[in-house]
Amino acid sequence: MNDTPKPNDFIPFLKDNDDDTSLRPKRLSEFIGQDKVRANLNVFIQASLARDESLDHVILYGPPGLGKTTLASIIANEMNAAIRYLSGPSLTRSGDVASILTTISDRDVLFIDEVHRLPRVCEEILYGAMEDFALDILIGKGPGARSVRINLPPFTLIGATTRISLLSAPLRNRFGIIEKLDFYNQGDLSAIVLRSASVMNIPINQDASDEVARRSRGTPRIANRILKRVRDFAQYYGKSTIDKQLVRDALECLEIDDMGLNRMDRNLLKILMDHYHGGPVGINNLATMLGEDTATVEEVYEPFLIKVGLLIRTPRGRMITPQGHQYIKGKKLL
Ligand SMILES: Nc1ncnc2c1ncn2[C@@H]1O[C@H](COP(=O)(O)OP(=O)(O)OP(=O)(O)O)[C@@H](O)[C@H]1O
Numbered sequence: 001m002n003d004t005p006k007p008n009d010f011i012p013f014l015k016d017n018d019d020d021t022s023l024r025p026k027r028l029s030e031f032i033g034q035d036k037v038r039a040n041l042n043v044f045i046q047a048s049l050a051r052d053e054s055l056d057h058v059i060l061y062g063p064p065g066l067g068k069t070t071l072a073s074i075i076a077n078e079m080n081a082a083i084r085y086l087s088g089p090s091l092t093r094s095g096d097v098a099s100i101l102t103t104i105s106d107r108d109v110l111f112i113d114e115v116h117r118l119p120r121v122c123e124e125i126l127y128g129a130m131e132d133f134a135l136d137i138l139i140g141k142g143p144g145a146r147s148v149r150i151n152l153p154p155f156t157l158i159g160a161t162t163r164i165s166l167l168s169a170p171l172r173n174r175f176g177i178i179e180k181l182d183f184y185n186q187g188d189l190s191a192i193v194l195r196s197a198s199v200m201n202i203p204i205n206q207d208a209s210d211e212v213a214r215r216s217r218g219t220p221r222i223a224n225r226i227l228k229r230v231r232d233f234a235q236y237y238g239k240s241t242i243d244k245q246l247v248r249d250a251l252e253c254l255e256i257d258d259m260g261l262n263r264m265d266r267n268l269l270k271i272l273m274d275h276y277h278g279g280p281v282g283i284n285n286l287a288t289m290l291g292e293d294t295a296t297v298e299e300v301y302e303p304f305l306i307k308v309g310l311l312i313r314t315p316r317g318r319m320i321t322p323q324g325h326q327y328i329k330g331k332k333l334l
Helices: 035-051 068-078 094-101 120-132 186-199 206-214 220-236 244-253 263-276 283-290 294-307 322-329
Strands: 058-061 083-087 109-113 134-139 146-151 156-161 177-180 311-314 317-320
Touching (some): 058 068, 068 109, 068 156, 094 134, 120 134, 120 156, 186 206, 186 220, 206 220, 206 244, 220 244, 263 283, 263 294, 263 311, 263 322, 283 317, 294 311, 317 322
Parallel strands (some): 058 156
Antiparallel strands (some): 134 146
16 A cells, blocks of 8 residues: 555544444344355244244354354344353353253253364253253262253254364254355355445445455455455545455555465465475374464365365365465465
8 A cells, every 4th residue: 555644534434333243133134145044044933933932953054254153143033032152162061051051041042152162071961951951960979879850941052163073973963953154155245245334334335345255255254354454444544435446455455365365375375385295284284384273274274275276185184276386376475
């Protein structure tokens, strides 16, 4: 960006009160994209409401930032139910789960993010709760121990995961609704950008929102993040509307290229090429070279690189594709 900063005497933008909550659509009809998932959920929700029953337990899976938490809160809204947010790794003892279950009310939604990281002892408590709406608690130890059953009100457990394969079979089998979220197409993503811009009162034109969408790795969370950063550039340079050129200039400063790849993505491909002749290389070695943990590489970086055809997973490890090779050869950065 070569412009000299101008004094900010004309700032049409609202203050940064646009937290994630206000950007989240509240109803299924406001949720953009994921048409199949949305249509299915609508059927299941309407049918449960008509039967006056709680919705069956739901698992939502797919890469981070595609709207799993958003959909969970929408499901609760549509079911006219309260929702409680929990995270798999933060529950460590069976008592943690038991005490939460004993305080839920009829039809409540219990959302567990990263449900694949739930410890086994917590999972086991959930089996009976999900299947029979009952908690079996063991009181005492040894031969005198006895099991006490506590009945629970019907509730809906919504589990979100980026790694459905890591869910144990007994837990997975207790979810009646399993929906996969996929990367968004550019049209839907651009509509999300326009919606978020209007919620945050950011003036942006269609070309610019298309450009943000194109660089957002098919992911609403990234699109919203880019939008906020581009707004900073607009504000700093005294632009009243975000246009395509401003998006391009801002993203150049942020080192996000025209495919939406960032420095970390490029590093990953370059390491594969320079240190491993394009692979195959094991994920642990790759993560160590990148200075990242394995799960982040697997869940955050790889899915999009695989989707755009720059990387493949093979039984012997990760390999760069001929397109990945071409891509890195064409880059001057790094
Ligand atoms: N379909 C959509 N329409 C509009 N905004 C969306 C949509 N999906 C996601 N968003 C926005 O993207 C952001 C990320 O969504 P959310 O937190 O629900 O993702 P997630 O899949 O739960 O991510 P994670 O698994 O990393 O928690 C939120 O700000 C949300 O408002």
